[in-house]
Amino acid sequence: MPRACVPALLPCGTTTATLGSVPVEYVRPKALDEALEALAAFEDPTPLAGGTDLMVEVNLAHRRPTAVVSLRDVDELTRWDEHWIGAGVTFARMEQAPDTALAELSRTVGSPQIRAAATLGGNLGTASPAGDSLPFLAAADAHIVLRSVTGSRRLRWDEFLTGPKQTARRPDELIVGVELAPRPERQAFAKVGVRQAMVISAVSCCVLRDPSGETRVALGSVGPTVLRAPRAEEVASHAARLTSSDLDEFQRRVTEEVRPITDHRATADYRRHAAGVIARRALERCLR
Amino acid sequence: MIIRLTVNGEPRHAEVAGWESLLWVLRERLGLTGTKGACEQGECGSCSVVLDGDVVCSCLVMAADADGAQVTTIEGLGTPDRLHPLQEAFVAEGAVQCGYCTPGLVVAAAHLLETNPSPTSGEVKEALSGNLCRCTGYGAILRALAAVEEGR
Amino acid sequence: MSVETRRRVRGGIGESVLRPDGIPKVCGTFEYLEDLHADGMLWAATRRADVARGRILRLDVDGALAMPGVYDVITFADIPGRPYQGQIVPDQPVLCDGEIRHWGEAIAVVAADDPETARLAAEAILVDIEELKPITDVEQALEAGEVYRHFPVRRGDPEARGEVAVEGFYEVGTQDQAPLGTEAGLAIPDGAGGVDLWGPSQWTHVDHEQLVACLGLTPDRLRVHISGLGGAFGSREDLTLQTHIALLALRTRRPVKQHYDRTDSFAAHVKRHAARMWYRHEADRDGNLVRVEARMILDGGAYQMTSQAVIANAATFAVGPYRCPNTFVDAYVVRTNHPPAGAMRGFGTNQACFAAESQMDRLAAALGMDPLDLRLRNALAPGDPLATTGQVITEPLPTAEVIRSVAALPLPDDEPGDDPLRLPGGTGLTTPPDRVVRGVGYAVGIKNLAFSEGFDDYAEARVTLTADGAEIHTAAIEVGQGMVTVLIQIARTVLGIENVTVVFDDTSRIGSAGSSSASRQTQMAGGAVQRAAAAAREAALRLAGGDELDDDGVWRDGRLVMTLAELAERGPISEWVRFRHPETEEPDEHGQGRLHADFSVAAHRAVVDVDPELGLVRVVRIDIAQDVGRVLNPVQLRGQIEGGIAQGMGWAIMEELVFRDDGTVANPTFTDYLLPTILDMPPVEAVLIEEPGTWGPFGAKGMAELPTVSVTPAVVAAIRDATGKALSRVPVRPEDIVFG
């Protein structure tokens, strides 16, 4: 039953529903400020966006949140323009993105059902090394904007992502969105998986290249977090026209700079090799 | 807590506990067992429903979040004496074997044909790529969709 | 003539009759096990082992029992009867007996008010485990003598040698049936010390036999009912949750329901055996097989299940559908600390087929021969002895014809374009069209039909004429395959009556129909229905003194002499049949004898596009020619073919349950155990060869397994053709192509 509104105790509209004798608080704020207040009020709040990561963990009993702050009605989070993508923007919407790589990667996320629900904020919140938005954000040198009742912070992607499934976000903070500086039009994304759809990446990669030749390459699933390959960027950036030996060198350096592990999805050797191949091919797409 | 939602055009309400999923609430609290669950992790699509205009996996929707929502399940598409054309085609083309994937597939396919009345074969496959079927090998499912498109 | 004045029965054999459960299934009203409900029911949850091997030092359920909403917790000590189960050898503890022998083994089961309480209580059970070193390697198991069965074949002259020899070592990974419906069940106590059970079964009578032994019940106290299943493919041949919920229902005197999640399901049901196989083929210069030697070790996992029968299939089909006078096979199935292996579509023939067909390609290459010519030259035909057991083929077996037919189909001539959906890597945009190489591969498979090795294999059925039609009574199980439709078609054709329904009887009402497995139910349950229907028709004609029967009643000389209603009043006519297939025998010590009742063959052709640099594969097309005896229902038959192909293709390129070095399973969810999606499945063209068999209804042969069997080697052969890599393992992983 909804509780009476007791300021500074529990956020307005919080309901408690007991499950297997465990009480679970749930609140669905209508505005960003209310959401931030809710995060501040609960001891261990869990934001809920599309639920495509959170509910999997809940269903598998890996996670049992005690206080859920639903972001479903927080329209401020769905704002999207050239320099800003709100945390609540779904991958289904981003399939139409003007940024080629963003559109390309969005199309590979899960299935239509997943893309309809899954958000950019959730992808960042989970911060899986295989998160498909991350290579784009890293290549674009995006800043993640966090907000709490006490203020906001703006962290570069590599300040925000601190490890596999670890971020610099405090429990009382919300990811409100991602800030994007101007970026080149030439972009390419690629992702390796052994199924034609619905597959978690074994390796992923995003390349951005501006007309002067400056190139940025970021790779996913080949390290504890998404990573850039600065030495490979260097060879690719040195000229507006690249020779095939430049491309060879680029590919070689990518394989040197990644730090993959072996797991049931792929061996480290394969990931290393494939990272080089798809990075080179993505770069070639940018050159066309 | 109690949630209120519209299911297949009818106002319904249900007592939900904790972070139960919409799938669970549909099946166990509202008695709509047509929607199936085969993984509860978004991978199989057998729990597909239309939620506020989008096909989603109901296993990944926290039921509390569906408060106020419009939901269409397989039961809302047709009944044995008034079959949806897709339901009819699924039976006629042999797209149903064990049938466990069928409700989710029919929901997803019906939504596709509503939003894109003449999809290409690639669009059909991409739209249904989140619905696993272990029995049919999908051929009959594609033939069922083609039959419905032709019949219109 | 009178016959012409009557309507001919519609929906008989040969027509694409619609399945009777189709409409409920598309409407969501069909009742599956997981949809069953009983008032006041409790929910069960299972506590499982998270190590592959260990000793339980302490098992304390008190905390769990004390939780509000928890009614009962059972462990090994609570099993009232024989605490071990198993279809062939009862060696599987109903609940862990103190030694954990595989990851996911059930240790305790809780019954509580709701599933979440049950799950929390299961987690609250204290289990202290001393980990032991597991056996995870089949060679090591063999050395240690952990052998469930050794099946030797010694046929011909040990000294015989061919001029050309090829050797190969092959490996296959573990495949899971992954039926979409996970295990679920409901047990309802009858208030008189007995219980009614609905559980995931492919054979209720054999479940009943095991369950009464474990529950310590007299047979009349347990009734095993049939309910809707979300697929099976072998996974329901052995017991999973049935014993647990039946026992909890008896103890709590409340109905108890359980519905496994996907991880439970991966842990609990049997899998397709992983295997290692070493082969040597020898032929003369013309390509006639002279000698085949094989040594294969199948990973049986922690308990025997149906491993003994699986290994007989692997051994007896070790050569494939080819003549060979000198054959020497040592096939072993061994005990390891992996989850138990058992039945899955193909049942031991798939492993052997992958290795043997890979060998045939290798041999053709060594001989400089076309791989199809080599196969045709050695193709097994009626009158030939099977290369392994020496059993002479007495039934039609169109091996050469299936090979020729599939080869005659046109090849796709499309060029890979820019559409990523038609390129390896798909929307992952990994692969430009100019990096794609096409390959084509063939493989041929052979499978036995129905049970073998002298097993008393029978099916019972009863056909009853009612006031407005006929009822088929059977305990044969519809798992989705469409048996129910075919039984109706057979009965209609024989009786002349169109209004036929099937009643699935529980174990107290009818005898066994045998298992819905081994490609047997169309022939076995169908054979029983055919004969029961014929007897019912005879009886009706005799009783009414007529010459024809239909939905109106009995006719004589074109005049209705007795309606069905009158007949039912006078009768009732109800004919019961127990049908057996031709007898088989056990093998002698050299693996020789008439082990199998019948055979069927199929040939596959796979076309693939490969990105060799990334090792990514897209299957472009798969064609098949199959020996089916007689087509009873074209739409359903096509469904079995396409569905079977999807599973065999999945095993070739993506499906594997991966074990870590410590014997635990790395990917027991659908996130990482990958099933083919609609985007992975290619179009299929099928040629059906109809050479009627002698004992199946109207000449029909069981056909649902073979589509899965030879597609796997065909896909791998196609990848080899595209890449030139040796590829001796399935599933083929990208790294195998890149570094192989």
Ligand SMILES: Cc1cc2nc3c(=O)[nH]c(=O)nc-3n(C[C@H](O)[C@H](O)[C@H](O)COP(=O)(O)OP(=O)(O)OC[C@H]3O[C@@H](n4cnc5c(N)ncnc54)[C@H](O)[C@@H]3O)c2cc1C
């Ligand atoms: C079947 C399936 C397939 C998938 N395939 C892919 C794939 O191909 N590629 C891929 O990258 N991912 C994939 N995912 C993972 C998932 O869909 C994505 O990570 C998605 O972006 C998560 O977004 P969400 O809105 O659903 O997040 P939720 O599940 O709602 O939340 C995820 C996490 O982020 C936190 N969170 C959410 N929003 C915020 C916020 N605004 N501020 C702070 N914290 C927040 C939550 O508390 C939670 O911890 C898949 C998932 C499934 C179930």
Ligand code: FES
């Ligand atoms: S049950 Fe929801 S996707 Fe499988």
Ligand code: FES
């Ligand atoms: S019909 Fe069985 S899963 Fe699709």
